[in-house]
Amino acid sequence: MTATRTEDQAAPARRSALRKALDTIGVQNVSLIIALAGLVALIGSQNSRFFLTSNIKIIGMAVAVTGVLAIAQTIIIILGALDISVGSVAGLASVTSAMIFTAMSSNAGLGILGALAVGALCGAANGCIVVFGRVNPIIATLATLAAFKGLAQLVSNGRAQGYTGADPVFVFIARGSIAGIPTLMWIFALVALGAHILLKYTDIGRNIYAIGGNDTAARLSGININKYIVACYIGTGVVAALAGILITARTGSGQPISGSEGQELEAITAAALGGVSFKGGRGAIAGTVLAVVLLGVLSNGMTLLDINSFWQNVAKGALLVLAVTIQQARSGERRVGIPT
Amino acid sequence: MHLTESSDGEMTPTLLAVERASKSFAGVHALIDVSLDLRAGEILALVGENGAGKSTLLKALSGDHQLDQGRILVEGQEVRFGRPSEARESGIRVIAQEPEIVPELTVAENIYLGGLPRSRTRWFARRQLLDQVRRDIADAGFDHVLDPGTLGRRLSAAQRQLVEILRALTSGVKVLAFDEPTSSLSTHETAGLFELIRRLRDQGVGIIYVSHRMPEVFDLADRIAVLRDGARVGVLDAAEATEERVVRMMVGRDLSSLFRRTAPGVAGDVVLELRDVATQDVEGISFDVRAGEVVALAGLVGAGRTELANAISGDVPITHGELRLHGQPQRFRRPEDAISVGIGLAPEERKSGALLMGRSVKDNVSLTSLKRLSRWRFVQPDNERRLVARYVTALNVRTPSIEQPVRNLSGGNQQKVVLARWLATEPRLLILDEPTRGVDVGAKAEIYRIIDELATAGMALLVVSSELPEVLGLADRIVVMKSGRVTGELSREDASEERVMELAMADVPERGSGS
Missing domain, CATH: 3.40.50.300 (P-loop containing nucleotide triphosphate hydrolases)
Incomplete structure (x- = not known):
């Protein structure tokens, strides 16, 4: 006990309380919170329905699919890679879950398990192409983005599959709630919490940051970086499949394209807005969660205020450029060439 | 105004002057109050241990770093370099140990990068460029060492340096600084480089030569400036200096006292x-x-x-x-x-x-x-x-x-x-x-x-x-x-x-x- 005391004092940390709070939350997160607060105040002042519990639930349910994908994307970007195939994996998992569900005489559990397994396989394929085929992550997952989408269309003949809208499990996922909070929000929250704990408190998380920050140093420090890359892609595949299951539950059938197409870009947008560095090694789940909520509020608010949905896309794009520009200006990097 | 007394008492105009230069990085002093001058047609060797401040000084001259304090004068005029291209326009060129060469461009294109000749229709005048570079190479005396049509990625370390030197020569250089140029060169290539350096000096170019290889320094230099821990320890005339004296100035003590094991030779399994x-x-x-x-x-x-x-x-x-x-x-x-x-x-x-x-x-x-x-x-x-x-x-x-x-x-x-x-x-x-x-x-x-x-x-x-x-x-x-x-x-x-x-x-x- 006494020994601990003295050794702790070997590393004194004397900073002002404000500075310390700022460091803990992170400047990036503080600016996201300020932006969110501003947006909430603006929308709320124009339309009081915004603050209704029912509307908050609508926002929470709307962001769940993008949210879980953004969480997985955050981990893979911190690792120093990228996965743009997640939307296609979600689509493939969505039709798989519905088709197995139908084939197994309405067994939702088997449908879900089968979809997750397909997601894991897709992720393993991505990881192996990157590690053993030596293909750049962007190109590798660009290829599988096309290939997995094609597979989803092949197995489904391009049509929505099965009918899960009457199954109690799928209905619970889509519209149920626990303790008054919608199941979809619970799922997003649990995935986020799990990822946060993984990154922040386990040696696995530390090693992920190390690989993204300096892969040579990580390798020489005895981290099996190939194993980590493949495992992270498998994890991302499983989460993408989870997103696909949510799509099946919400639409009542397996969707090869609809609901999942373009989700990869939404997820990457949220991660970038949340301050995850595309160089790898820097970023956190909290930022991504805030960004997901911010994007959800933006979209919901503009709908409530009856703004043309085309403007929503413009606003989203403008927000991302603004956020990253501010972030880069703070880094003080010289304005020469293509930034990394 | 800016005159320097050379060893024989003759006064020659100062080409480059660094006055009371200081620079620190995150609280670590890399340069402390360093003043140096360089005359036209002179080779000044800059020596010091790793971390003595040689590279920082060169980077200030090349425009990669900006000084915290002090100033740089070229021919009596104060210059400020916001970026490397401004240093080059002032006639200062630092030859890097590992020059940036574009691998998929030819030697000729690499030399004139950023100022490639072209016709009025913006067609790239390849013929004209090759002829020009062939003349440049001959002028520098490297006819058989460098072919203007070779791709950048096929060049040896020595040839890369030659490309960098030719870049400098073709843009009207006044001060040419070398940072450990021989570390990747063979003996034969080194001899060729020294010959070129001497010829440039005789043409009136001011040369700064950074090295910690004493024989080279004594072979080439007219004067030797010694830096230690970011500060200038002294400037010696090469003719009067001895290797021992320079080394002692570099390390601040005799080599023999640098470090000794406390209990050597007690080996186990x-x-x-x-x-x-x-x-x-x-x-x-x-x-x-x-x-x-x-x-x-x-x-x-x-x-x-x-x-x-x-x-x-x-x-x-x-x-x-x-x-x-x-x-x-x-x-x-x-x-x-x-x-x-x-x-x-x-x-x-x-x-x-x-x-x-x-x-x-x-x-x-x-x-x-x-x-x-x-x-x-x-x-x-x-x-x-x-x-x-x-x-x-x-x-x-x-x-x-x-x-x-x-x-x-x-x-x-x-x-x-x-x-x-x-x-x-x-x-x-x-x-x-x-x-x-x-x-x-x-x-x-x-x-x-x-x-x-x-x-x-x-x-x-x-x-x-x-x-x-x-x-x-x-x-x-x-x-x-x-x-x-x-x-x-x-x-x-x-x-x-x-x-x-x-x-x-x-x-x-x-x-x-x-x-």
């Missing part, structure tokens, strides 16, 4: 045995390292020492022969295998190979010990802080807190963070590749003391070093390599700078030839 080991880059390597012993791997850059260190630590496969640790034959598939049996490697390239610059001292130190510090994969924060604090204190890492990002630490303290990481794994064999590169003199002495203490405590140490005084001061035994082979082994008593250099430059058959 054999820890590492290499028997006829070969990898992609080395072959026929056999030697031992004992507990409590410091073995230095000496040799010139490119002798295969780093490659051997990487093989021992499991990062590069051993293709032939045997590596034994405490008598047990080992086969490493990756670094974690070597780490698990007690081998640690602090690599040569600290920033690119060891440190997570944006992460804290704590995260950097604990990186290789996370498994041991975790329970159910959760890193135990108290255990971690205790371990990190213990080694940060033991190695005297100067940091305001263990949460400080490593980026904010000086080179010496960064190196101590890397050492702390490996000591935390309690290795039986620690390999240090150029442990004092780029650290200041004070931190250097501390690192020597740490190495000495570790050996005294019974650890086996293998130190790769290119600095002879360091090798001679630290090692119980010296293994010398050349071209991927061991050329000799010297005991502490038998070793001298001359004998090590002899072995480092010994004739060995090219690898793969013969049997």
Whole structure:
């Protein structure tokens, strides 16, 4: 006990309380919170329905699919890679879950398990192409983005599959709630919490940051970086499949394209807005969660205020450029060439 | 106004003057109040140890760094360089050790990059360019060494430097600075380069020549400026200076007193045995390292020492022969295998190979010990802080807190963070590749003391070093390599700078030839 005391004092940390709070939350997160607060105040002042519990639930349910994908994307970007195939994996998992569900005489559990397994396989394929085929992550997952989408269309003949809208499990996922909070929000929250704990408190998380920050140093420090890359892609595949299951539950059938197409870009947008560095090694789940909520509020608010949905896309794009520009200006990097 | 008195009392106009230049990085003083002048048609050698401030001064001249204080004058006019192109427009050109060459462009295009000749229709005038460059090459006297049509990626190190020099010459250079230009050149190429430098001097170009190879400095220089720890120690006329005097000014003391082991030669059991080991880059390597012993791997850059260190630590496969640790034959598939049996490697390239610059001292130190510090994969924060604090204190890492990002630490303290990481794994064999590169003199002495203490405590140490005084001061035994082979082994008593250099430059058959 006494020994601990003295050794702790070997590393004194004397900073002002404000500075310390700022460091803990992170400047990036503080600016996201300020932006969110501003947006909430603006929308709320124009339309009081915004603050209704029912509307908050609508926002929470709307962001769940993008949210879980953004969480997985955050981990893979911190690792120093990228996965743009997640939307296609979600689509493939969505039709798989519905088709197995139908084939197994309405067994939702088997449908879900089968979809997750397909997601894991897709992720393993991505990881192996990157590690053993030596293909750049962007190109590798660009290829599988096309290939997995094609597979989803092949197995489904391009049509929505099965009918899960009457199954109690799928209905619970889509519209149920626990303790008054919608199941979809619970799922997003649990995935986020799990990822946060993984990154922040386990040696696995530390090693992920190390690989993204300096892969040579990580390798020489005895981290099996190939194993980590493949495992992270498998994890991302499983989460993408989870997103696909949510799509099946919400639409009542397996969707090869609809609901999942373009989700990869939404997820990457949220991660970038949340301050995850595309160089790898820097970023956190909290930022991504805030960004997901911010994007959800933006979209919901503009709908409530009856703004043309085309403007929503413009606003989203403008927000991302603004956020990253501010972030880069703070880094003080010289304005020469293509930034990394 | 700006006149300088030369040795014979004649007054010549000053071409370049640096007045009271200071520069610091994150609180570390790299240059302190340095003043220098350079005349037209003169070769000024700039010497000093690693970290003395030579590179910082050159970077201020090339426009890569801006001075915190002081000014730079070219022909009496104050100049301010916001970026490298402005320095070039003022006629100052620094020839980098490893010039930037665009690999897919020809020599001719590389030389005129940014100012390629073209016709009014913007068609690229290839013919005209090739003729021009052929004339330029002939003017510089390199007709048979460089072909204007060769692609950048096919050039040797010497040819790359020639391209960089030609870039300077074709843009009207007044001051030409060389940063260790001969480190990657053969003797023959060096002679050619010196001839060119002298000819440029005779044409009135002012030359700054940075090197720590004394024979070269005395061969070329008219005057010698010595820097130590960021400050100017003195400027000598080359004709009056002696090597001993310059070296003494560089290190601030006699070489002999730099470092001595406290209790050398108390060796225990054999820890590492290499028997006829070969990898992609080395072959026929056999030697031992004992507990409590410091073995230095000496040799010139490119002798295969780093490659051997990487093989021992499991990062590069051993293709032939045997590596034994405490008598047990080992086969490493990756670094974690070597780490698990007690081998640690602090690599040569600290920033690119060891440190997570944006992460804290704590995260950097604990990186290789996370498994041991975790329970159910959760890193135990108290255990971690205790371990990190213990080694940060033991190695005297100067940091305001263990949460400080490593980026904010000086080179010496960064190196101590890397050492702390490996000591935390309690290795039986620690390999240090150029442990004092780029650290200041004070931190250097501390690192020597740490190495000495570790050996005294019974650890086996293998130190790769290119600095002879360091090798001679630290090692119980010296293994010398050349071209991927061991050329000799010297005991502490038998070793001298001359004998090590002899072995480092010994004739060995090219690898793969013969049997």
